[in-house]
Amino acid sequence: MTAPVRIAVIGAGTITQSVHLPSLARAGYEIAVVCDLSPSRVAEVTGRTGIRGTTSPAEAIAAPEVEAVLIATPGSHAQLALAAIRAGKHVLAEKPLALTIAEIEELEAAAAEAGVVAQVGYMKMYDPLTERARAELAELDDVRLVRITVAHPDDLPQVDHLRMTPPQPDADLAEIERAQAYEAEQSAIALPGASEAVQRYYRNVLNGSVVHELSLLRALGLELPETWTAEAFPTLEGSAPASLIATAAVGDVRYVLSWNWLPEYPEYDEELKVLASNGRLEYHLAKPYLLEERSRLRVERNVGLERRDTSYADGYETGFLRQLDAFTRSIRHDEPVVSDFAGAKRDVRSLQALAKAVAAARGETISTEADAA
Numbered sequence: 147m148t149a150p151v152r153i154a155v156i157g158a159g160t161i162t163q164s165v166h167l168p169s170l171a172r173a174g175y176e177i178a179v180v181c182d183l184s185p186s187r188v189a190e191v192t193g194r195t196g197i198r199g200t201t202s203p204a205e206a207i208a209a210p211e212v213e214a215v216l217i218a219t220p221g222s223h224a225q226l227a228l229a230a231i232r233a234g235k236h237v238l239a240e241k242p243l244a245l246t247i248a249e250i251e252e253l254e255a256a257a258a259e260a261g262v263v264a265q266v267g268y269m270k271m272y273d274p275l276t277e278r279a280r281a282e283l284a285e286l287d288d289v290r291l292v293r294i295t296v297a298h299p300d301d302l303p304q305v306d307h308l309r310m311t312p313p314q315p316d317a318d319l320a321e322i323e324r325a326q327a328y329e330a331e332q333s334a335i336a337l338p339g340a341s342e343a344v345q346r347y348y349r350n351v352l353n354g355s356v357v358h359e360l361s362l363l364r365a366l367g368l369e370l371p372e373t374w375t376a377e378a379f380p381t382l383e384g385s386a387p388a389s390l391i392a393t394a395a396v397g398d399v400r401y402v403l404s405w406n407w408l409p410e411y412p413e414y415d416e417e418l419k420v421l422a423s424n425g426r427l428e429y430h431l432a433k434p435y436l437l438e439e440r441s442r443l444r445v446e447r448n449v450g451l452e453r454r455d456t457s458y459a460d461g462y463e464t465g466f467l468r469q470l471d472a473f474t475r476s477i478r479h480d481e482p483v484v485s486d487f488a489g490a491k492r493d494v495r496s497l498q499a500l501a502k503a504v505a506a507a508r509g510e511t512i513s514t515e516a517d518a519a
Contacts, residue, residue: 148474148478149478150174150175150176151174151175151176151213151214151236151473151474151477151478152175152176152178152211152212152213152214153170153175153176153177153178153212153213153214153215153216154177154178154179154180154181154206154207154209154212154214154215154216154235155167155170155177155179155180155181155215155216155218156181156182156203156206156207156215156216156217156218156219156226157181157182157217157218157219157220157240158180158181158182158184158187158188158190158191158199159182159187159218159219159220159313160301160305160308160310160435161218161240161434161435162180162191162218163191163308163310164305164308164310164435164436164437165434165435165437165466166216166218166466167180167191167195168437169437169464169466169467169470170216170470172467173467173470173471173474174474175470175474177195177197178197178198178209178211178212179197179198179199179200179205179206179209179212180192180195180197180198180199180200180206181199181200181201181202181203181205181206182199182201182317183201183317183318183321183322184201184313184314184316184317185201185316186311186313186314186316187313187314187317188200188201190311201318203226203229204229207226207229207230207233207235208233212235213235213236213477214235214236214237214238214263214473214477215230215235215236215237215238216238216239216240217230217237217238217239217240218240218267219240221242221325221326221329221349222242222243222244222245222249222325222328222329222332222349222353223239223240223242223243223244224243224244224245224249224250224252224253224332225325225328226239227239227243227244227253227264228252228253228256231253231256231257231260231262231264232256232260234260234262235262236262236263236264236473236476236477237257237262237263237264237265238265238266238267238469238470238473239264239265239266239267240267241266241267241268241353241354241357241358241361242353242354242357243266243487243490244332244490244494245329245332245333245335245336245348245349245353245494246332246335246336246494246515247491247494247495247515247516247519248335248515249332250487250490250491250494251487251491253487254487257487263473263476263477263483264483264486264487265469265472265473265476265483265484265485265486266361266485266486266487266489266490267469267485268358268361268362268365268469268485268489269464269465269466269468269469270358270361270362270365270431270465271361271362271364271365271465271469271484271485272465272466272468272469272472272484272485273431273432273441273464273465273468274463274465274468275429275441275442275443276362276365276366276429276441276465278443279366279418279427279429279443279445280365280366280367282427282443282445282447283366283367283368283420283427284367285425285447286420286422286423286424286425286426286427286447287422287423287424288398288422288423288424289399289420289421289422290398290399290400290421290422290423291399291400291401291402291419291420291421292363292368292399292400292401292402292418292419292420293401293402293403293404293418293419293420293421294359294362294363294401294402294403294404294416294417294418294419295404295406295415295416295417295419296355296356296359296404296405296406296414296415296416297406297408297411297414297415297416298355298387298405298406298407298408298411298414299408299409299410299411299412299413299414300409300410303410303411303412303413304413304414304433304434304435305435308435329349330345330349333345333346333348333349335515336348336494336498336501336514336515337498337501337502337505337512337513337514337515338512338513338514338515339510339511339512339513340501340505340510340512341505341508341510343382343383343508344382344501344504344505344508344510344512345501346382347378347382347387347388347501347504348497348498348501350387351378351387351388351390351405352390352497352500352501353497355405356390356403356405356497356500357493357497359403359405359416359418360492360493360496360497361485361489361493362418362431364489364492364493365484366418368396368399369396369397369399370396370492370493370495370496371394371395371396371401371496371499372495372496372499373394373499373503374392374393374394374403374496374499374500374502374503375392375393375394375503376390376391376392376393376500376503376504376507377390377391377392377504377507378390378504378507378508379391382504382508386407386409387407388407389404389405389406389407390403390404390405390406390500390504391403391404392404392500392503413433414433414434415430415433416430416431416433417429417430417431418431424447424448425445425446425447425448426445426446427443427444427445428443428444428445429441429442429443429444430442430443432464432465437464437466438464439464440464441465469485472484494516495516498514498515498516498517499514499516501514502514502517
């Protein structure tokens, strides 16, 4: 029998409490310690689960019984991932892994030197229907249009069912400010000359959410655009996230990406649709924060008069659970990592191109880190 992976979880917020902790238990992990900068949040989780808790990421990483680290803190995970890798721990880092290509290359070199597994938390790549969708997509001829539409509500409609205790203002403020300052520095490296509004949008919306759409495109075997035309609306200067409409072309294939901030929308919704000369594919991704939520896939192809619908296979498992299974296999059996550094670098290049297009629509002429590479 394979020994369970002993893991530390850094970040005890909504996604950890709603999905990661129960999924880790189902996947057979031994959770050695849970860490959060908020003492009250640590107390809440440890009181409910009995898992040892700490407010020190360094302590969680250094614990001798810990083999691997799951990083689920807000914002960029580059610094925590690097610390864990240098400590000889395997790493599963939620998105965004990092804001710059240079950071990912540093992580890549460190992981190779340490001989550890590093995986990016792109759970949509591991959804069982993503594999099926890729196979079905390969059967479509002359793809003309790839369209992704996201309806993103405020957090409350998505997490109200969890009945979580509201977070208390007791986290280490100095550490939060240090992390935010670091992210601002990396945003300036990613987008030299961009306004603070564009850099903030790059950090929070593009890397915080849209990156999932790019990783999904890659998982389906589609190429990521290197140039976009895009507009963020109604404004980047407001307190609410701006919506995004972006278009691009890769060869004869046209892409339309629509990310919409809809604070009072009843539920998160994400759909990918592909139109081809001999059929179409519609893929509705599972909503976050719902442990048992399933994705839905529908494919129509004209083979004579035949049309086919595809739905769930028996034994359906979530992308969150399957990514943990893949992480275990990479650690215990040296299986290749699917959501790897190379893919993360492609995502960052395309996100920087999106930010450049958003800036251009505002009359800003900027360069990107990827332009200089």
